[in-house]
Amino acid sequence: MLKKFISSQRILLTFLPLLILNLFSCAPRITEESYLVIKVIDGDTVELASGEKLRYIGIDTPEKEDPFYQEAKDFNRQLVEGKIIKLEFDVQRKDKYGRLLGYVYLDDTFVNAELLKVGLAVLYTYPPNVKYVDYFTEIQKDARQEKRGIWSQVKEELNYYVAVKGSKRFHRPDCRSVRSAKPEKLLKFKTRDQALDKGYSACRRCKP
Numbered sequence: 001m002l003k004k005f006i007s008s009q010r011i012l013l014t015f016l017p018l019l020i021l022n023l024f025s026c027a028p029r030i031t032e033e034s035y036l037v038i039k040v041i042d043g044d045t046v047e048l049a050s051g052e053k054l055r056y057i058g059i060d061t062p063e064k065e066d067p068f069y070q071e072a073k074d075f076n077r078q079l080v081e082g083k084i085i086k087l088e089f090d091v092q093r094k095d096k097y098g099r100l101l102g103y104v105y106l107d108d109t110f111v112n113a114e115l116l117k118v119g120l121a122v123l124y125t126y127p128p129n130v131k132y133v134d135y136f137t138e139i140q141k142d143a144r145q146e147k148r149g150i151w152s153q154v155k156e157e158l159n160y161y162v163a164v165k166g167s168k169r170f171h172r173p174d175c176r177s178v179r180s181a182k183p184e185k186l187l188k189f190k191t192r193d194q195a196l197d198k199g200y201s202a203c204r205r206c207k208p
């Protein structure tokens with residue numbers, strides 16, 4: 001009960017300045033494509049004032065048990081919490097969990113790209129939502145070369161990596177996800193860099 005009271009107080013406190021600002025025409029208005037972020041859930045998911053969840057697309061930030069989880073969450077929070085964002089959609093507007101899928105803008109900042117730039121997110125594409133895959137691949141390449149965030153971790157290089165044709169993930173050769181794939185359906189990469197340069201993302205199960 002107390003918690004509920006506090007959280008409704010918090011929402012009121014978040015809204016109040018906005019309401020006051022909106023009385024003056026110079027302030028940003030909440031329009032159709034504008035959304036108020038009330039809470040950051042992690043590096044790539046937020047809750048909106050409408051009660052909807054929003055998942056940033058084209059990228060993926062570390063899970064709770066992974067390094068840089070907290071850094072990504074904090075970075076996202078500093079950028080968008082309590083702020084009005086604008087959303088751009090790709091082919092699918094929502095995922096199977098009912099979450100909005102979007103490219104997020106805060107004034108001139110492209111938030112999805114910003115997370116990639118500082119190395120707190122990796123490229124992660126779900127076709128058919130591929131609008132910025134080339135742009136994101138380039139930004140990620142820069143973050144990798146500069147060894148920012150996630151890319152500062154030293155990983156042992158395997159003999160080779162594989163991907164199933166048509167997918168956007170690469171795996172360790174012994175990953176369960178590729179074990180039953182026919183050899184003619186498999187692509188091979190000599191190095192991790194080769195796979196990443198081509199816009200493939202590391203499988204979340206085998207973490208190659």
Ligand SMILES: [Zn+2]
Pocket residue numbers: 170171172175176177178203204205206207
């Ligand atoms: Zn795998």
